[in-house]
Amino acid sequence: MSTKDFLEKDYYKVLGVPKDATEAEIKKAYRKLAREYHPDANKGDAKAEERFKEISEANDVLADPKRRKEYDDARALFGNGGFRPGPGGAGGGSFNFDLGDLFGGAQGGGGGAGTGGFGGGLGDVFGGLFNRGGTRTQPRRGQDIESEVSLNFTEAVDGATVPLRMSSSAACKACSGTGDKNGTPRVCPTCVGTGQVSHGSGGGFSITDPCPDCKGRGLIPENPCDVCHGSGRAKSSRTMQVRIPAGVSDGQRIRLRGKGAPGERGGPSGDLYVVVHVGTHPVFGRKDDNLTVTVPVTFPEAVLGGEIKVPTLGGPPVTLKLPPGTPNGRTMRARGKGAVRKDGTRGDLLVTVEVTVPKDLGDKAREALQTYREATADHDPRAELFQAAKGA
Numbered sequence: 001m002s003t004k005d006f007l008e009k010d011y012y013k014v015l016g017v018p019k020d021a022t023e024a025e026i027k028k029a030y031r032k033l034a035r036e037y038h039p040d041a042n043k044g045d046a047k048a049e050e051r052f053k054e055i056s057e058a059n060d061v062l063a064d065p066k067r068r069k070e071y072d073d074a075r076a077l078f079g080n081g082g083f084r085p086g087p088g089g090a091g092g093g094s095f096n097f098d099l100g101d102l103f104g105g106a107q108g109g110g111g112g113a114g115t116g117g118f119g120g121g122l123g124d125v126f127g128g129l130f131n132r133g134g135t136r137t138q139p140r141r142g143q144d145i146e147s148e149v150s151l152n153f154t155e156a157v158d159g160a161t162v163p164l165r166m167s168s169s170a171a172c173k174a175c176s177g178t179g180d181k182n183g184t185p186r187v188c189p190t191c192v193g194t195g196q197v198s199h200g201s202g203g204g205f206s207i208t209d210p211c212p213d214c215k216g217r218g219l220i221p222e223n224p225c226d227v228c229h230g231s232g233r234a235k236s237s238r239t240m241q242v243r244i245p246a247g248v249s250d251g252q253r254i255r256l257r258g259k260g261a262p263g264e265r266g267g268p269s270g271d272l273y274v275v276v277h278v279g280t281h282p283v284f285g286r287k288d289d290n291l292t293v294t295v296p297v298t299f300p301e302a303v304l305g306g307e308i309k310v311p312t313l314g315g316p317p318v319t320l321k322l323p324p325g326t327p328n329g330r331t332m333r334a335r336g337k338g339a340v341r342k343d344g345t346r347g348d349l350l351v352t353v354e355v356t357v358p359k360d361l362g363d364k365a366r367e368a369l370q371t372y373r374e375a376t377a378d379h380d381p382r383a384e385l386f387q388a389a390k391g392a
């Protein structure tokens, strides 16, 4: 997630909730939209996918009270995506609002590295908007990284540790991040080393952008580094073992705090978001914390009752008592044989009985059934149906 998104994007609008929406309202709106735009439901639809990303991003900020407050504060300070000249800017005077200094002061005053002042969140906003090149010395929070992982049905129920390979951008080792072969870059003539350029945008105030010639670094390599071609950045990839908690469901987005890109100058690491894809199982299904299974029973078992053996996921079978007169489709509960919950307890296994009809009958069975038919000939199972059909 780019950090200047905070000022450019209206997360409330994305989720279609008012600014004073409660956590429950945000959660509800997110769930509804996430279902509607989920990639699995909109295969190949790039627009839906884009929308799904926006929705997830908005939810990540608004569903987290701390981040929501940072977001609200940032927007309250600078208006909705634009910069408003304060009262001092009136009367035609030049309005020059140095956000970098403003923030630097606030953070410095707070004392602790990365934790004082406004904290990492706002630091990110300013860091992203105003790259102060060589003059920037504030700790900076690492970027958030998004990744995906596929689990089979059982792994999702029980939880699993999976390897996750990620690539991120770090300072080039060969040139120590200077971009220069000899480590002696020269000062950028365009921005004179500040890494930023200002230009008026009407209204009597100016906007500051990263310098286009040095990409905000303030320095230009004299002899570009062979490894990074002068960018000073290098792709590094690492594989880490990620613990996926038990009970995750398909499409769920897990946030692993501090597992994103490392921070700069002692800043905290970003977060890692993992989108989980869960495969299906030939026998079992999932319903929140419960597992589901359909078990065939014979007609005599349904009518007379009896004990039936039911398979469980990864455990020994359980025996269920079928009461006499169990109708087709009745669901019974095997307690504690479902998916693992957050608190470590398990949901239930919901067992739905399905009365089967035999295709082939032996002579003896056929005879018995004929006798049964004669014995129940005076019962018409459709009598009530026709009565009701006439009634209204």
Ligand SMILES: [Zn+2]
Pocket (backbone or CB within 6 Å): 188, 189, 190, 191, 192, 193, 195, 196, 211, 212, 213, 214, 215, 216, 217, 218, 219
């Ligand atoms: Zn420059």
Ligand SMILES: [Zn+2]
Pocket (backbone or CB within 6 Å): 172, 173, 174, 175, 176, 177, 178, 179, 180, 225, 226, 227, 228, 229, 230, 231, 232, 233
């Ligand atoms: Zn290099």
